[in-house]
Amino acid sequence: MKICDLTQFYSPVSGGVKRYLHEKIGYIDRHAHRNEHILIVPGAKTKLKANGRSRVYTIRSPIVSRTAQYRALLNLRAVEEILDRERPDVIESADPYQLGWKALKVGRALRVPVVGFYHSHFPEAYVRKSAMLLGKTATRRVMKLSHAYVRKLYNQHAATVVASDLLGRVLRDWGVHNVRVLSLGVNPEIFRPDGSGTEAIRRSLGVSSGQNLLLYVGRLAKEKNTTTLLRAFKTLQRRRPNEFHLLVIGDGPDRTQLRKLQLRTENVSWIRYCADPCELAAFYRAADLFVHPGVQETFGLAALECQACGTPVVGIRGSYMDNVICHDQESWALENTADALVNAIEECSDSKLSVMGRNAARVARSLYSWPRVFDELFCIYRELRSKYRRS
Numbered sequence: 001m002k003i004c005d006l007t008q009f010y011s012p013v014s015g016g017v018k019r020y021l022h023e024k025i026g027y028i029d030r031h032a033h034r035n036e037h038i039l040i041v042p043g044a045k046t047k048l049k050a051n052g053r054s055r056v057y058t059i060r061s062p063i064v065s066r067t068a069q070y071r072a073l074l075n076l077r078a079v080e081e082i083l084d085r086e087r088p089d090v091i092e093s094a095d096p097y098q099l100g101w102k103a104l105k106v107g108r109a110l111r112v113p114v115v116g117f118y119h120s121h122f123p124e125a126y127v128r129k130s131a132m133l134l135g136k137t138a139t140r141r142v143m144k145l146s147h148a149y150v151r152k153l154y155n156q157h158a159a160t161v162v163a164s165d166l167l168g169r170v171l172r173d174w175g176v177h178n179v180r181v182l183s184l185g186v187n188p189e190i191f192r193p194d195g196s197g198t199e200a201i202r203r204s205l206g207v208s209s210g211q212n213l214l215l216y217v218g219r220l221a222k223e224k225n226t227t228t229l230l231r232a233f234k235t236l237q238r239r240r241p242n243e244f245h246l247l248v249i250g251d252g253p254d255r256t257q258l259r260k261l262q263l264r265t266e267n268v269s270w271i272r273y274c275a276d277p278c279e280l281a282a283f284y285r286a287a288d289l290f291v292h293p294g295v296q297e298t299f300g301l302a303a304l305e306c307q308a309c310g311t312p313v314v315g316i317r318g319s320y321m322d323n324v325i326c327h328d329q330e331s332w333a334l335e336n337t338a339d340a341l342v343n344a345i346e347e348c349s350d351s352k353l354s355v356m357g358r359n360a361a362r363v364a365r366s367l368y369s370w371p372r373v374f375d376e377l378f379c380i381y382r383e384l385r386s387k388y389r390r391s
Contacts, residue, residue, distance in 0.1 A: 001034070001035050001036075001089045001090065001378075001381065001382070001385065002035070002036040002037070002038065002086065002087070002088045002089050002090075003028075003035065003036070003037050003038070003088060003089070003090050003091075003092065003381065004037075004038040004039075004040065004083065004086060004088035004090070004091045004092070005021055005024070005037070005038070005039045005040070005092050005094065006040050006079065006091065006092070006093045006094065006095060006099055006100075006103050007021070007040075007041060007093075007094035007095055007099070007119075008041075008042055008061075008070065008071070008072065008073050008095050008097070008099055009070070009094060009095070009119060009120065010041040010042065010070075011068055011069035011070050011071065012069055012275075013068060013069050013251070013272075013273045013275070014068065014069075014070070015218065015219070015301070015302070016119070016184075016299070016301040016302075017094055017119050019277075019301060020119075020184060020301075021039060023185070023187065023370045023373075023374075024037070024374060024377075025037060025039070025051055025052060025053075025054045026052075026370075027370060027371060027374040028052070028053050028054060029052035029053050029054075031371065031374070031375075033053075035053070035378075036053055036054075036055075037053060037054035037055070038054070038055055038057065038082070038086050038088055039054060039055070039056045039057065040057045040059065040073075040079055040082055040083075041056065041057070041058055041059070041073070042058070042059055042060075042061030042070075042071035042072065042073040043058035043059065043060065043061065043071065044060065044063075044071075045058065045060055046058060046059055046060040046078070055086075057082050059073055059075050059078045059079065060075070061073045061074060061075065062074065067251045067252050067253065067255070068219060068251070068252065073095075073098075073099050074098070076098065076099070076102045079099065079102055079103075079106070080102065080105075080106050083106045083110065084106070084109075084110070087110060088110075088112060089112055089381075089385055090112060090113055090114075090115060090381045090384065090385055091103050091106070091107050091112060091113070091114045091115070092114075092115045092116075092117055092161075093114055093115070093116050093117070093157070094116075094117045094119050096116075096118075096120065096122055096150070096153060100116065100153060101153070104153075104156050104157070111388070112385075112388065113158035113159075113384040113385060113387075113388040114156075114157050114158055115157060115158055115159050115160075115161060115380070115381070115384065116153070116154050116157035116159070116160045116161065117160075117161045117162075118154070118160055118161065118162045118167070118171065118298065119163075119298060120298065121167065121296055121298050121320070122146075123143060123146035123147065123149075123150060124296050147174045147175075150171070150174055150176065151174055151175040151176055154171070154176045155175070155176060155177055157178075158178070158384045158387075158388060159178045159179075159180050159380060159384055160176055160178060160179050160180065161179075161180050161181075161182050161377075161380070162179060162180070162181055162182070162298065163181070163182060163183060163184050163298050163299035163320075164181065164183070164298065164299055164320040164321075164323055164324075165181050165323060166320050166322070166323065167298055167320045168180075168181045180380055182373060182376060182377055182380075183299070183323075183324070183368060183373065184299050184301050184304070184368070184373060185304075185368045185369045185370040185371075185372060185373040186304055186305050186308045186364060186365070186368050186369065186370070187277065187369075187370055188308065188365045188369060190277050190278055190281050191277075191281050191284070191305045191308040191309050192281075192308060192309060192310075192361070192365070193285065193309060193310035193357070193358065193361050194281075194285055194309075195285070197282055197285075197286075198282070198285050198286040201282060201283065201286040202286055205245065205247060205269045205286075206245070206266065206269070207245045208242075208245075210243075211242065211243060211244060211245045211267070212243065212244050212245070212288040212289060212349050213244075213245050213247060213286060213287045213288050213289075214233070214244055214245065214246045214247070214287065214288070214289050214290075214291050214345065215246075215247050215249070215283065215284065215286075215287035215289070215290050215291065215306070215311070216229055216246070216247070216248050216249070216250070216290070216291050216292070216293070217249045217250060217274075217280070217283075217284075217290075217302045217306075218249075218250045218292075218294070218302055219250050219251070219252040220248070220250055220251055220252035220253065220254035220255050220257075220258060221252040221253050221254055222253070222254070223294075223296055224252070224293070224294050225293040225294050225295055225296075225316075225336065226252070226254045226257075226258075226293060227254060227257060228293045228316075228336060228337070228338050228341055229291060229293040229341070230254070230257050230258060230261050231338035232291075232293075232338040232339075232341040232342045232345065233246045233261065233268070234261060234264070234338075235338055235339065235342045236342050236345060236346070237264075237265050237267060239342070239346075240346070242267065244267065244345075244349075245267045245268070245269070246267065246268045246269070246291075247269045247270075247271070247283065247287065248268070248269070248270050248271070249270075249271045249272075249273070249274050249280070249283060250272070250273070251272045251273060255270075258270060271283075280305075281305070281309055284305060284306045284309035284311050285309045285310060285311065287306070287311050288311070288349070288353050289311065289312060289313075289314055289345065289348055289349060289353060290302075290303060290306040290307075290311050290312070290313045290314070291313075291314055291315065291341075291345060292313055292314070292315035292321065293315060293316060293341060294315070294316075294319060294321065295316055295318070295319045295336055296319065296320075297319055297320055297321040298320055299320065299321065299324065300319075300320075300321030300324050303315070303321055303324060303325065304324045304326075304364055304368055307325070307326050307327070307357070307360040307361060307363075307364045308361055308364040308365055308368075309361065310354075310357040310358055310360070310361040311353075311357050311360075312327055312348065312353055312356040312357045312360055313325055313327075313360075314331060314332060314333075314341075314344050314345055314348040315332055315333070315341075315344075316332065316333045316334075316335070316336050316340070316341065316344075317329055317332045317333065317334055318334075324368070325360075326359070326360040326361075326363035326364045326367070327356045327357075327359060327360040327363075331344050331347040331348040331351065332344050
């Protein structure tokens with residue numbers, strides 16, 4: 001079986017979607033010996049690169065975000081030519097825009113099923129916030145249109161995959177049919193508890209022996225709610241001076257606020273990007289507490305990886321990420337405000353973090369693994385391919 005992945009959410013410094021795709025490439029190399037894989041993504045140059053049993057096609061595309069290095073894949077003719085030449089048995093589209101529609105059109109022409117992976121909950125993360133500037137009535141109308149758009153696009157897919165039960169229920173309520181829930185995973189060989197090297201990392205960051213190291217990994221952007229995180233740490237420094245140090249790994253539009261915070265205190269460290277999973281796991285292990293302010297996550301891969309390394313998580317309750325938290329959330333913030341997040345950080349930090357982290361690591365490693373994820377996904381592929389052939 002030949003599988004083709006299409007996405008625009010891919011760049012040299014991108015996160016969850018890229019991790020998912022590269023883990024799939026590794027899975028096909030190790031486990032799925034009778035399968036082939038094609039990946040089509042935007043890039044600075046048009047090229048083809050072999051990667052084990054996968055072939056990665058990069059199509060030259062204009063840049064739309066210099067910090068995240070995301071590009072808009074507009075050369076849809078090139079996409080169609082690749083698909084027509086490769087003739088995959090299943091197409092997986094991780095794009096809700098022009099590339100998603102092109103995948104559906106080519107899939108019909110090739111008579112193969114197209115699976116949609118709903119990685120980005122864009123109506124809530126982007127559309128609602130923009131529409132709120134127009135007032136309540138306009139917001140309701142715009143959101144109604146966005147729900148209709150999602151329904152129209154994804155009901156043309158053979159199946160729509162989501163990473164959480166709660167998000168799956170949301171899409172079903174909007175009228176999307178054939179929704180499949182597939183949790184993401186972690187690589188237990190990389191993301192695991194390991195005390196070696198953590199003290200060296202803390203010293204390199206300037207974290208003193210009595211401080212709690214807080215960690216955030218992700219984009220610095222409105223949809224990630226990082227403004228609330230930075231405001232919370234500013235308040236935390238005022239309430240409990242020098243008791244906490246914040247390490248931020250990521251870049252984005254909110255970097256200006258982060259730089260201002262760095263000028264106010266020496267207790268903030270910033271790393272623009274960490275490409276090496278092993279290095280990232282070391283930072284996870286060095287932290288006392290992972291702070292995740294996001295309220296629109298479709299899964300929360302960083303939070304899961306951090307727990308697998310033995311570091312507990314604190315955040316804001318009620319997001320689609322709640323189900324992947326492997327310890328209790330009693331201390332979590334009940335509302336999306338900086339003060340509530342500060343209170344949550346303080347309460348969690350007063351708990352036995354090492355015990356909580358060890359328990360979370362055990363649960364995360366037992367419930368979430370990439371081989372299990374892709375075993376289930378390939379079962380979905382085979383089922384849809386069989387049904388498509390019969391119809």
